[in-house]
Amino acid sequence: MKYNIGVVIWLTGLPCSGKTTLAIEIEKYFKYKNKSIQRLDGDIVRKTICNDLGFSKEDRDKNIQRIVYIAQMLSENGVNVVSAFVSPYREMREFAKSICAEVVEIYVKCDIEICRQRDIKGMYKKADMGEIDNFTGVQDPFEKPLNAEIIVNTGKESIEESLDKIVNYLSDKYEI
Amino acid sequence: MKYNIGVVIWLTGLPCSGKTTLAIEIEKYFKYKNKSIQRLDGDIVRKTICNDLGFSKEDRDKNIQRIVYIAQMLSENGVNVVSAFVSPYREMREFAKSICAEVVEIYVKCDIEICRQRDIKGMYKKADMGEIDNFTGVQDPFEKPLNAEIIVNTGKESIEESLDKIVNYLSDKYEI
Numbered sequence: 001m002k003y004n005i006g007v008v009i010w011l012t013g014l015p016c017s018g019k020t021t022l023a024i025e026i027e028k029y030f031k032y033k034n035k036s037i038q039r040l041d042g043d044i045v046r047k048t049i050c051n052d053l054g055f056s057k058e059d060r061d062k063n064i065q066r067i068v069y070i071a072q073m074l075s076e077n078g079v080n081v082v083s084a085f086v087s088p089y090r091e092m093r094e095f096a097k098s099i100c101a102e103v104v105e106i107y108v109k110c111d112i113e114i115c116r117q118r119d120i121k122g123m124y125k126k127a128d129m130g131e132i133d134n135f136t137g138v139q140d141p142f143e144k145p146l147n148a149e150i151i152v153n154t155g156k157e158s159i160e161e162s163l164d165k166i167v168n169y170l171s172d173k174y175e176i
Numbered sequence: 177m178k179y180n181i182g183v184v185i186w187l188t189g190l191p192c193s194g195k196t197t198l199a200i201e202i203e204k205y206f207k208y209k210n211k212s213i214q215r216l217d218g219d220i221v222r223k224t225i226c227n228d229l230g231f232s233k234e235d236r237d238k239n240i241q242r243i244v245y246i247a248q249m250l251s252e253n254g255v256n257v258v259s260a261f262v263s264p265y266r267e268m269r270e271f272a273k274s275i276c277a278e279v280v281e282i283y284v285k286c287d288i289e290i291c292r293q294r295d296i297k298g299m300y301k302k303a304d305m306g307e308i309d310n311f312t313g314v315q316d317p318f319e320k321p322l323n324a325e326i327i328v329n330t331g332k333e334s335i336e337e338s339l340d341k342i343v344n345y346l347s348d349k350y351e352i
Contacts (some may be wrong), residue, residue, distance in 0.1 A: 005316045049245045066224075069224040070225065073250065075247065076214075077255040077312075079250075079254075079255065
């Protein structure tokens with residue numbers, strides 16, 4: 001590490017684009033390299049710190065806000081963070097950059113049709129049928145990053161290829 | 177440190193008993209010793225991760241729950257934590273011990289009359305007059321710890337004396 005603070009690796013992308021899969025691989029890589037890492041994703045925070053929140057715009061924003069503050073605390077104490085949330089709104093991703101000192105924004109790009117094929121929980125279908133509201137990609141917009149530091153195309157690349165891109169970038173910039 | 181995880185130093189006591197003052201001194205001590213430390217207190221979390229919460233029993237419990245989960249993440253990543261919350265309910269303090277691997281419960285004991293004298297914001301008076309509800313020590317109970325690892329009596333000891341007790345305990349047990 002060039003810095004005494006942790007890096008916040010912020011994955012953003014459509015539901016089922018592969019964010020959590022990649023976050024788990026990134027987590028494994030950091031652990032293998034004996035570096036600190038805290039993974040933050042829906043499975044973790046929605047059972048704990050955000051267990052009172054739903055998926056309305058207001059609740060999504062609150063969810064991201066809390067995650068950003070947690071990422072700030074962790075990274076200020078030298079802990080690296082990888083976060084995997086749809087985080088569809090540019091404003092909230094900019095908020096993360098304004099609060100945390102070192103954020104690497106990664107756009108997990110994937111064609112929505114491929115996301116739908118991967119959707120083992122059938123969430124896209126439920127959203128189509130109106131059983132889920134505020135679903136990103138169906139009722140709600142996904143605002144693509146304008147200046148992501150890394151773009152991985154999980155519809156075309158293998159997980160290993162996407163991970164390589166990320167790891168190469170991080171090791172060049174932060175000596176991780 | 178004997179362990180590769182952080183210690184969660186949990187201060188509990190009446191409003192104005194001196195928890196935050198002590199937490200700041202503990203924070204300074206850890207920084208002086210070049211050890212990681214994250215202070216968690218009302219001033220910090222109620223502006224950020226808990227900015228939606230009030231002081232009802234339900235909200236207080238949510239507040240403590242989130243703090244416990246944050247303390248867990250920090251300590252699992254090797255960051256020491258000092259938390260300064262009234263945390264009046266035994267159940268929630270036990271919850272902290274059930275979630276975080278290493279909790280040191282410190283009872284910041286102080287006669288309520290001395291707490292009232294120290295109360296520069298006049299919160300006790302407001303509670304007496306019914307302007308504040310659910311105020312611990314006035315309308316709401318404070319459940320004293322049954323097995324606190326350290327008791328500091330801030331009504332009788334100087335800050336230095338209380339800090340010494342805490343630091344001696346921590347350095348014996350955790351080599352901090």
